[in-house]
Amino acid sequence: MTETLTQSAVPAGPRARWTYLDKILSRPGPFTDPDAFVPGTIESVERAKILVIGAGGLGCEILKNLALSGFKDIHVIDMDTIDVSNLNRQFLFRAADVGSYKAEVAARFVEKRVKGVKITPYCGKIQDKDEEYYMQFAMIVCGLDSIEARRWINATLVGMVDGENPDSLKPLIDGGTEGFKGQARVILPTMTSCIECQLDMHAPRAAVPLCTLATIPRQPQHCIEWAHIIAWEEHRKDITLDTDDPEHITWLYTQALARAQEFNIPGVTYAMTQGVVKNIIPAIASTNAIVAAACCNEAFKLSSNANPFLGYPGTPNYMMYTGDESVYTYTFEHQKKDDCPVCGADTVARPIEIPANATLRDFVDLLAERPEAQLKKPSIRTGEKSLYIQSLADLERQTRGNLDKEMSDLVEEGEEMVVTDKAFPTQFKYKAVFSK
């Protein structure tokens, strides 16, 4: 039997398992920086404590990739539990794991498969943790589907940077996917363009105006949104809508279908109802694999200096990927914005254009829609007064009256407004520019 077997020559010893990795770590290449790369040292990777945010489609891939890149001390945060629709791509989970915490199951699985790696899970929100917690990591790799969570960790990491202490600068490597598209980016907080600087590259979907839903629906999605926003409120106000409850989705579907029939609109289906009310983004294993591994490749290069990494100041920091029509990447340097509310100079307020006759309520809606703002629950103050405060119920009642006032009656042209939103540990400064 043995004569049919072939086996590559492998040195014995404790590093035998890392034969391949050590080839790269022990030899300089034509692009390695001789000042930064020390051939033969594996400690820089093994000792780097690294945090993974998200244990979903990207997170599963990231944990596997980091463990097989020689990282030994990995932490992972995720608040979600496993759903059956995760199983087509989140490969660390099995049907029997449905309902368990993702971070917990993912960590145990990778620990079992890759001997010698320690993975510490935390099943909860990133907002539960403070600066001291984030300070312990060498870098952070993010695989999230929520823009809000990304903005939160970004603002937190920017806020942690202390010029006196080089260890306070935590590189942030962020991946995101949607269908066949995705991106990988590296951020050196305060030094290079941050998530907030790049916010307008990820514009939110335009919302359908309420009056269209209420009076002139034309698309099946309009009928579903009507059922979701208006009919539920009318008929089942006392029941909290749970988009994971099949009975609730079925009710919305039946309502939407009836409304569609009334207006002769074809095309309402159960799957579409689910897609609209849960805001489902198509997701597949292959795109997750590409984006997660691109992120981990940067994490490995950052730790080992085995080759130059994305995000070094003055060089490309962003790789955009599209795979539906052939394969296309665009790797470029996204420039830091001087008026970035998170990493820009403190004193700079961003000009924001407001229609002259807009009310404060219109302005609040505008803050949610504008790609560079995307603030869903803003509280707005000027140097003089509080225009609208949502963070406390009492203050909300007191300031609610302002909502119907015109902006030009509340602020002067060019006057600075400070906007806060509970979702973000930072303030956003704007100055009003009235358009005619």
Place this chain on the structure above:
Amino acid sequence: MADLPPPVQGPTAKEKKYDRQLRLWGAHGQIALENAHILLVISGPGVVGVETLKNLVLPGIGNFTIQDSTVVSEADLGVNFFLEEEHLGGYRAEHTCNLLKELNPDVNGNFITEPIDTWLSNPDALAPYTLILATAPIKSEYLSKLSVHANTALIPLFYVHSIGFYSHFSVHLPPAFPVVDSHPSPESITDLRLLKPWPELIEYATQKTMNLEGMSADDHGHVPFVAILLYHLEQWKKEHNGQVPQNYKDKTAFRDIVSKAARANNPEGGEENFDEAVAAVLKSLNPPEPSSTVKDIFKAPESLLIRQDSPSFWVIANAIGLFYTKYGVLPVPGSVPDMKARSADYIELQNVYKSKARKDLAEVLDSVRFLERNANRSTTIKEKDVETFCKNAAHIKLVRGRPFPVVPTEGEVKWGDRAKAMAQKLTFPDDLVPLYIAFLAWDKFVATHDQDALLGAPKVPGASESDIESDTEKVKGMALHIATQLTKEASISLDDEDSSALGQQLEEFSGELVRAGGAELHNISAVTGGTVSQEIIKVITEQYVPVDNTCIFDGVKSKMAVFRV
């Protein structure tokens, strides 16, 4: 109990599990995946192949088979996620196959541990597979054999390298690989035919714009923009000898007219429907001329001559070609974007487009049936397929698959009709063609260094510390030689500056490849396994547009490039 509403058909267990992907390729794409059987041929670390399979097992590929006669070593455990300590000394194909199968109970996995030389000498060895994936290093005689099989059996063949920070794949598709369901971006599919309206559409516009000036504010603000544009086009034609706006200047002038027709004396200070009309002018006022790629399909020899055994794609292409010859346009696709309008007006407009689309479809279908009878075809093409084709006619794609170069043990790489295009790319500053040349040189090294004591395991450059320098020199020399032969075959000569820049690139790329000593980095194999699996899904489902035919990933600079070899 009589008042219970009719039961709602909720999703099946399978629809739940595959929900996020069915939203991309639909139930028919899923069926195609389930009918596929993929063969993976491995001899080196092979992680790039295993990662590819992982991304195919998860979405539910029907069958896969791994051919690999290697036994599990310690080194495998540091790079392959689908092996465990207890598998040391066992067959890699067997254990990897079993761990992959755990990912999805719906998938059948098989393995072959017989060495490739004896296994491949069986004439029926490749018969069961609908797609083959081979990873480097592989002896050129075996890769050639796979290539010949892909040619005769008309099945896709992928060849993949993942070496250190670099990777490459090439795909050999059948000579005619059509894609009907190309999923163009929603912005690019609107075809409103505003410059070639048919009577019912004109009638609709006339009706909706009757007494436009005298309309109440609410009515005026709800006239669909399609009607607004058609109305103003009629006015324009009256003042321009019956001509529609011809050029950019005309169109901007026309746009100003439409813009001025909006009412601003309302509480909103403008009208959304007019904003939509203004925004649509430059996009929609173009003659509905099909692209040259589509017209080329009508002129393809397979379309011009329909035989008894012609694939249905060509029969439909011929029928739509006839339609185009007769009317100078493609069948109306029939979809209408959302726009500010009252429900009933919008639905009515939708029906105007839909019934025109049905009429065009009926005419194409008649031609299809005529062609079928004439060619004496035994099976009838489904009406649904003709309908899909009509809907997507402006965006159908045809990939002319071709074999990729296999580096021969002796003699030169042959480029044929691609020589000129490839040689020209050698001097583009940021192109990755030189890296592709370096991969070919790597293959040449493997092809000429396969004799070692361990029963034909291929020797890869940089495997042992002591040979790094000499191997780098060799690979660089081979790369320079291949590049020189390419320029010769293309009858192109590089000036000194280009030559020395190319020489430096080849030296750097060869150096980085040899540095790896045949090692796969898990990250690079995972990126590449992601890309290759995505391409395999496109090819199997015949949806989206596949890479034609070579893709390179540079993990040092974090970018990809696609070109045709």
